[in-house]
Amino acid sequence: MKRFLTILLATLALSAALCVSASASSFDGAARELSTIGMLKGTADGFDLDKAPTRAQAAIMLVRLYGAEERAQGLYSSGRITCPFADVNETAAPYVAWLVDEGLANGITETSFGAAEPCTAKAYTIFLLRALGYQDKEDFTTANAQEFAQSLGLLDTSALTGTFLRDDLVALTYQALGTDMKDGKMYLLEHLIEDCELDVSGARTLTKKIEYYRDINSASSALREGVSAKINLNMEMDVSRIAPGDTQPSGEIERVALACGGDVKLAMKRYPEMALDLTMKADGQEENVKLWLKGDWVYAQTGEASVKMETGEEIWKLLEDSAQKEAGASLLPFVADISKQASGDEAVYTMDMNDAYESLVKDITAQVLEANHVSGSAGGEMDMKGFTIRYTVKGGTLKSVSADTALSMKIDGGEAEGTVMAGMSMDMKMDILSSGSAVKISFPDFSDFEEVIGGADGPTGISGILAS
Incomplete structure (x- = not known):
């Protein structure tokens, strides 16, 4: 005894x-908070956190993290940007088109985005680093992207040896919102409110939590x-x-x-x-x-x-x-x-x-x-x-x-x-x-x-x- x-x-x-810095499921609470600011959309069955996110779903999340959702939809509707991939449906097309136009994403071939294929932990980590202002080859490489993200305080996705789930995507996204942009002037959620099109009223509760959390980090x-x-x-x-x-x-x-x-x-x-x-x-x-x-x-x-x-x-x-x-x-x-x-x-x-x-x-x-x-x-x-x-x-x-x-x-x-x-x-x-x-x-x-x-x-x- x-x-x-x-x-x-x-x-x-x-x-x-x-x-x-380890993953644990399920991040239902974080998913609900992301939903209140329009980052995550659920279904009648909830947020499907036990399912693997597709590359198309990851593309939608990435555009939202850039604060460019309305801009992407407007550009696509007006025909100023187009989606070059045959496997992308109309829901995801504006998002993928904007990412391609901005040079932030590529297809797996010239005609296929791999929209229905699962998004990997490494791929989503790279997406997040780009949203935070870091650049491929200048700040990180494909080989060390996960290690670099961990040094910023993000989830160690190299430890996710199984299937990368929407649950993990939620945790990473939530962490990224409280992480400093590369220039150090703002954290990501603050940047989305100040410089982009995120609804301030929906983000107020999460902003307060993040700022109190950052106060504790600074004092520690x-x-x-x-x-x-x-x-x-x-x-x-x-x-x-x-x-x-x-x-x-x-x-x-x-x-x-x-x-x-x-x-x-x-x-x-x-x-x-x-x-x-x-x-x-x-x-x-x-x-x-x-x-x-x-x-x-x-x-x-x-x-x-x-x-x-x-x-x-x-x-x-x-x-x-x-x-x-x-x-x-x-x-x-x-x-x-x-x-x-x-x-x-x-x-x-x-x-x-x-x-x-x-x-x-x-x-x-x-x-x-x-x-x-x-x-x-x-x-x-x-x-x-x-x-x-x-x-x-x-x-x-x-x-x-x-x-x-x-x-x-x-x-x-x-x-x-x-x-x-x-x-x-x-x-x-x-x-x-x-x-x-x-x-x-x-x-x-x-x-x-x-x-x-x-x-x-x-x-x-x-x-x-x-x-x-």
Whole structure:
């Protein structure tokens, strides 16, 4: 039980602090908001988010992102532009004709646009980069377009190895609306309102959300260079179990209080460095865990155990990607609403997350449990009752972040633990002591740390020590 609770605690702490760039479905909320500003048209059956967008549908969206829908239709109706492709219907013809006339799209042959063929993630990413003012060969190439888009804070479409869906198109489009144009003078939605033909009244709610979101990003920008903070996480849980071989709970409910608190430091220099000093309390026991990242090694210390292991390429890539890419609008499609309360030079932004975020947390939880050899599908049987994040900004600088949620889970713990059912509430707070390049980390003497045998899960593995 302790191992399960410790894993769950760490997982939810990670999820609460997440800045995501991964896809999660379904982005129904984002689709509805795009519909209110005329970007996305639904049908009697909804927005068909589980279907692949065609090249013709992507062309229509692109013209709208240029703010040129009325212009394209007018030019086409007057005969000043024509569509050279036989496979494009009259609905899409004005859009494709305008894109071809502007040199923004080509057909797959001289007479075919491939209108009914699915649009790929890479192709739509390139469309978006062009709408943001970036140019092929000058700013990006076909080969690095997805990587370049990710550096701007857009969805990492290179991770979409399956079919590119309308759901993914919605998330990317929504992010793009909150992303700066190449010249840096405006973000895309602002540009569409100021310079194009987008209806201002329909966009007002989304504009406010984006601007509050950008305020939070601006106040948090120094954290990408370094951060020193105190964190505190508390969870209260009612846990019941179905013993192996049984079909019903025993009726006994175990009330558990979990807590994790301590100091966190991260310095993003030429080589990222990190130091964690956390005290974890669970099942009436208290355990201090210290973790450091220095050079090519991760060091961990708890109780009498002191171990080290080589980092490998994965952790370096994760940290370097976090440092190099802009925060951008990556989290926007997961946000239901943002409100602001200001007093003097202090403002508190309250961000309520939507169902897409719940889906993301389910996926992360399932992956972490699987990695820690806990069987079953946690994400499939998790119900989150709201997730709220609060950012306190003073003088334009982020001072604290807090989050709270309530959820229930049902997890198959395997033959040893049976099925674990938990109802819980969680709150987390991070008080930022300093940020930016001024953050410095002092390291202890690691000469007596024992090298891990057999990897992270081996006899002296870090994972085993932290979760045992």
